[in-house]
Amino acid sequence: MTQDTGDRAPAATATGISVVMPILNEERHLAHAVEAVLSQPAPGPVEVILAVGPSSDRTHEVAEQLAADDARVRLVDNPSGRTPDALNAALAAAAYDVVVRVDGHGILSADYLATAVRVLDETGAANVGGIMDAVGTTSFERAVATAMKSRLGVGGARFKLGGEAGEAETVYLGVFRREWLRRVGGYDSRFSRAQDWEMNYRIRQAGGLVWFTPELRVEYRPRGSFRALARQYRDYGRWRRVVARQHPGSINLRYLAPPAALAGVALGAVGGVLWSPLWLLPAGYVAAVTVGGVAVARADGLAVMARMPAVLATMHMTWGWGFLTSTIRLQDEPTGLGEAQTTPSNGAVA
Template sequence: MSVVMPVLNEERHLRTAVQHVLAQDYPGEIEVVIALGPSTDRTDEIAHALAAQDSRVRTVPNPSGKTPSALNRAIAAARYGVIVRVDGHGMLPPDYVRVAVELLAETGADNVGGIMHAEGTTPFEKAVACAMSSPLGVGNARFHTGGEEGPVDTVYLGVFRRETLERLGGYDESFVRAQDWELNWRIRQAGGLVWFSPRLKVTYRPRPNLKALAKQYFNYGRWRRVVARLHKGSINFRYLAPPTALLLIVAGTVAGVAGFPLGFVIPGGYLAGVLVGSLWIGRRLEPAALVRLPLVIPTMHFSWAIGFLTSPARLVPGREGKRPGEQT
C-alpha cells in the first residue's frame, strides 16, 4: 500500500503527518512517497531526514509545486496497488489504512474516503474548524459534516485502486484546485463507485488567519467553476448557494441605499442568520473562538462566491480532446 503526499511549505506538520502514516496498524507492506514542491521553509530538509531514518519513506521532485502534478509524480513512483492520498498537514488515525482497504474489498469501490475532521489549536483555527464541520459553513457534504455510509459525489483525499487511476490518466494537471472533485467526477462518469464512510476520519489543520482562509475559499470557488465548465451537469444547489446569496445581498444593499428600505431585509437577514447560527453551532467553543465565528463564516461564503463568479474561462484553456495529466 502506497501513501502519496504532496507537500509545499509544510514544516509545521510534515514530520507528524508521516509518523501517523508509519504508525498504521495495517498488516501489509506500506510506503510513503513525498512529492516535494519548491518550498521556502524547512520542508525538504525534514522530508530528506525522514527518508534517511526509515526506508519506507521516499521523496520525488515536483518542480511546478502544483498539487495534481505532485500526486501524479508520487503515484508513478509508488510500488503498490492501493494508493492512499494524504496531505502534509493531514493526520491519519491508526486504523485508517486498514479500514479503507477493507472498504475497497467490501464495496468494490474505486475510491473510498471519509470525514475531513477539522481541528484547530488557536482560537481562530478552532472557529474555522467549527465552521468547516457545520452545514452553516460548508453545506451538507458528508465529508465535512458526517452522515451515513454510501455512494457520494466526492470524498476527502481518497484511497484508490491503482488500476482506476491509471485507466483514467490520473489527476488532471490543469486543475490547480478542485482536482479531487474533478477526478471523482470522471470515476463516476466511467461507471465507477466513490464511497463515503464515517469510519474514515482524517484530522485536518485549518488555515491560521483570515487572509489565508479567504484565499483558500476564493480558490475553491474559482476552480469549482472550472469543473462546472468542463463537466456539464456537475453543479448543484450547494455550489450555487454562496454566489446566489452574495448577489442577493449586493442587490438588496443597493436597493436600500437607492431609497427602497425593504432591500436591507436581505443583508440584514443574512447577518442575523450568521449571528444566531454562530451562537448555536459554536455553543461549545471557548469565548475567544466563538467571537471569531461570525467573521469566519461570511469570509468562507463570500470568498467562495467571489471566486466562483469571477472565475475566468482562460484558467483551463484548450482542454477539449486532451487527456488528464497532459499539459495545455
C-alpha cells in the same frame, strides 16, 4: 535533494499500499504526518512517496531525513510546486495496487490504512474516503473548524459533517484502487484546485463507485487568519466554477448557495438606496450568520462564538465571489499520470 524517478516501481503492480503525499512548505507538520502513516498496522507492505515542491522553508531537509531514516519513504521532485503535478509524479512512482492520498499536514486516524482496504474490498469501490476532521488550536482556527463541521458553513458535505456510509459525489483525499487511477488517467494537471472533485467526477462517469465511510478520519489544520481563509475559499469558488464549465451537469444547489447569498447581499446593499425594503436582504443575512453562528459555536466558548459570524461570512462571500468572477479557461490538453508539468500551467488563464 534525493530523487526517485519511479524506476523502482515494478512493471506489474504488486499487492500493498502506496501513500502519496504532495509536499510544499510543510516543515512544521511533515514528520508527524509521515509518522502517523508508518506507525499504522496495514494488511501488506507500505511505502510513502513524498512529491516535494520548491519550498521556502526546511521541508526538503526534513523529507530527506525521513527517507534516510526509513527505507519505506521515497522522494520524487515536483519542480512546479503544484498539487496535481505532485500527485501524478508520486502516482507514476508508486509500486502498489492501493493508493492512499495524504497531505503533508494531515494526520490519519488509527487503523486508517487497514480500514480503508477493508472497505474497498467490501464495497468494490474505486475510491473510499472519510471525514475531514478540522481541529484548531487558536480561537480563530477553532472557529473555522467549527464552521467547517456545520451545515451553515459547508452545506451538506458528508466528508466534513459526517453521516452514514454510502455512495458519495466526492470524498476527502481518498484511497483508490490503482487500476481506476490508470483508467481515468490520474489527476488533471490543469486543476490547481478542485482536482480531487474533478477526478472523482470522471471516476463516477466511467462507472466507478466513490464511497464515504465515517470510519475513516483525517485531522486537518484550518487556516489561521481571515486573509488566508478568504484566499482559500475564493480559490475553492473559482475552481469549482471551472469544474462546472468542464463538466456540465456536475453542479448542484449546495454549490450555488454562496454565490446566491453574495448576489442577494450585494443587491440589497446597493438597491436599498433606491428602495429601502431591499435592505432586508443584507440584514437578514447578517442576522442568519450571527444567530446561526452563535448557535453552532455555543459549546466552544465566548472567544470562538465571537469570531463565528465573521468566519462564516468570509467563507460564504469569498467562495461566492470566486465562483461568480472566475475567468479561468482550460486551454491545454490535460496531462495525467507520468506527464506532470515542470512549470506552472498555461492551461489556466485568468
